[in-house]
Amino acid sequence: MSAESYLSHARYGKDKVRVFRIVRDGKWHNIVEYNVCALMEGDIDVSYTEADNRVVVATDSVKNITYYLAKTSPHILSPERFALHLGTFLVSKYAHIHKAFVTIEKLRWQRIAVDGTEHPHSFVRDGDDKLVTSVEIDGTQGKDKLVAKVSSGITDLLVLKSSGSAFENFVRDEFTTLVEVDDRIFSTSVDLTYTFSPFPVSLPLFEQSSGQEEIVKTKGSPWDGEVVAKSARKITLDTFATDESASVQATLYKMAQQIVAENSQVQSVKYTLPNKHYVPVDMRYKGIDNLTPAQAEVFIPIAAPSGLISATVSRK
Numbered sequence: 001m002s003a004e005s006y007l008s009h010a011r012y013g014k015d016k017v018r019v020f021r022i023v024r025d026g027k028w029h030n031i032v033e034y035n036v037c038a039l040m041e042g043d044i045d046v047s048y049t050e051a052d053n054r055v056v057v058a059t060d061s062v063k064n065i066t067y068y069l070a071k072t073s074p075h076i077l078s079p080e081r082f083a084l085h086l087g088t089f090l091v092s093k094y095a096h097i098h099k100a101f102v103t104i105e106k107l108r109w110q111r112i113a114v115d116g117t118e119h120p121h122s123f124v125r126d127g128d129d130k131l132v133t134s135v136e137i138d139g140t141q142g143k144d145k146l147v148a149k150v151s152s153g154i155t156d157l158l159v160l161k162s163s164g165s166a167f168e169n170f171v172r173d174e175f176t177t178l179v180e181v182d183d184r185i186f187s188t189s190v191d192l193t194y195t196f197s198p199f200p201v202s203l204p205l206f207e208q209s210s211g212q213e214e215i216v217k218t219k220g221s222p223w224d225g226e227v228v229a230k231s232a233r234k235i236t237l238d239t240f241a242t243d244e245s246a247s248v249q250a251t252l253y254k255m256a257q258q259i260v261a262e263n264s265q266v267q268s269v270k271y272t273l274p275n276k277h278y279v280p281v282d283m284r285y286k287g288i289d290n291l292t293p294a295q296a297e298v299f300i301p302i303a304a305p306s307g308l309i310s311a312t313v314s315r316k
């Protein structure tokens with residue numbers, strides 16, 4: 001026993017539960033591959049402080065519940081809806097569990113187009129970027145008053161443009177060595193999170209009273225997660241490509257503003273963008289100009305350090 005310390009926070013569950021699911025519609029197959037993390041909070045302190053496992057739903061059971069719902073949930077094809085289902089299930093089933101935190105990474109599997117026609121059961125991994133959704137189910141106001149908080153986004157979306165990016169007029173003092181450029185390479189790995197307004201949930205999901213029907217009818221809600229995800233990915237890529245970028249900061253702000261403008265249920269948008277530097281090689285040893293922007297053709301990709309530019313844009 002120690003008088004100096006106490007358990008100030010506790011959360012546990014299963015991470016990296018890998019799930020692949022086929023939903024067959026005759027010969028037409030729909031598939032998803034998820035990495036699921038499902039964590040819980042509640043009256044679990046004694047499992048830490050008294051070694052009392054009577055309050056512990058084994059993480060192995062959390063894994064089994066994840067697979068059970070992957071088989072039985074009508075929401076499996078939507079990461080937002082499946083995360084809501086799993087989180088709501090955990091908080092509803094166990095009286096002493098008051099909150100669930102479910103994060104799902106959805107891996108890319110796009111249908112293969114054979115001579116322009118989408119194949120019914122063949123798919124290709126067409127990118128390393130992942131759709132990520134994080135759901136919190138809050139049962140602290142009562143099991144009949146569960147509140148869902150949902151945010152989704154993209155990670156690991158690697159992009160590069162070889163022109164249309166400048167960086168000028170920054171602070172110049174005795175620490176400045178960077179030269180101003182009106183044309184440079186801009187490359188980043190997009191990390192995007194957009195957050196929806198909280199809403200009530202209960203089981204069966206989106207089917208009973210308590211205000212859940214509203215969310216199904218509301219365009220661009222987490223029910224419609226796929227529509228919002230497509231909009232966010234398109235805005236990110238289109239803005240990145242077409243913006244005459246004055247800086248990572250300025251381009252980030254334009255992307256975030258547009259996601260808020262085009263998705264009425266999104267309350268805030270956060271981007272975290274590393275500035276992955278590409279440095280032109282100094283070839284003056286051979287009398288070759290590879291440094292002035294118009295002549296810069298050979299670059300060294302710099303793994304580290306990178307800039308790191310982050311901001312949140314919120315609906316007024």
Ligand SMILES: O=c1[nH]c(=O)c2[nH]c(=O)[nH]c2[nH]1
Pocket residue numbers: 167178246247248249275307
């Ligand atoms: O777009 C940029 N923003 C910065 O803040 C910065 N700092 C830097 O060295 N290069 C860049 N580029």
